[in-house]
Amino acid sequence: MPVINRIASFAEDMTGWRQHLHAHPELGFDCHETAAYVAERLRDFGITEIHSGIAQSGLVAIVEGQGEGPTIGLRADMDALPITEETGLAYASSVPGRMHACGHDGHTTMLLGAAKYLAETRNFSGRVALIFQPAEEDGGGGGVMVDEGIMDRFDIAQVYGIHNAPGLPLGMFSTTPGPLLAAVDTFEIHIRGLGGHGATPHETRDPVVAALAIAQGIQTISSRNHYALDDLVISVTQVHTGSAENIVPETAFVGGTVRSFDENVQKMVQRRMAQIVEGTAAAYDVTAELDYQVWYPATVNNADRAGFAAEVAREVAGADNVEDNASREMGAEDFSYMLQARPGAFLFLGQGESAGLHQAKYNFNDAVAPVGASFFARLVERAQPLAG
Incomplete structure (x- = not known):
């Protein structure tokens, strides 16, 4: 079964929704105008149960099926990035310094397309919870929505999400059972010494050489404290530091990111980094403070639900256009919080050759929106079929 005919018939409308969203990007939790636009479209579709103000600007809309049954959750993120757009499009960002450089405008559009179809047909039992989430890029809006109780409040039994993938063939799905995306942590190291003249460094306690030594020491964690076949990235x-060539500065700063899949590896990195920072600071007679922040957990698909999602994807895209045992990647996603709370799966959907995610020339490919919307719709119909 290819793209659903009814969804294909309003593909032009979907393009209009997406390009409107693209022109009006919002950041973080401040997606109020985006949420208002989404709610207006949902009401146009005849969906009246709309719960707003979740995680500040997120919303959950409920579509009732025919007869009793469970609730399936479908999620799209809404926030943009603090990037100045360089596409030159007629519908380019109207807000300086902000753009939809990750395709969340497209994700929202795909879920709106599925919502329109599901509200028209109601060819399923139970309910669908349409989750429109802010702050995926920064702030962990998915985790906040979970913490605010959406899974229990709306009795969501399973949950699914899609992310577009530049470079993957147009309309191709990719996923895997188990870990798909890494956990992400960040670290900041604030070093303080004693500044002075560059001609008399013996009278200083130089934070620059300490910073360089700490940075080099951190890189040995993955090469000397970690089994090489387990995935870990420390960058x-x-x-x-510094302000002039003849001044030894007072302070220095080192920062970066850690990506991993295993909680024990994550704890080992944090422990070793603290030891390296403390020991190096002592060796160079400076003080150093490590601020290690544990952010998004690994995105781990439920094996059964990932297999089911791949079956549905094959119905929509064809057997040759589904990779159901993809390699895991070191990027991160706050949909991970929802997968910790409920079984489900996250999939990538190819949008063909384009600029990469988080690049100033990126643009979501509108041709893929009906594919994603059809996948969401068929997922519901297959997961919660009508009795008899």
């Missing part, structure tokens, strides 16, 4: 991405 020092920031070193800031």
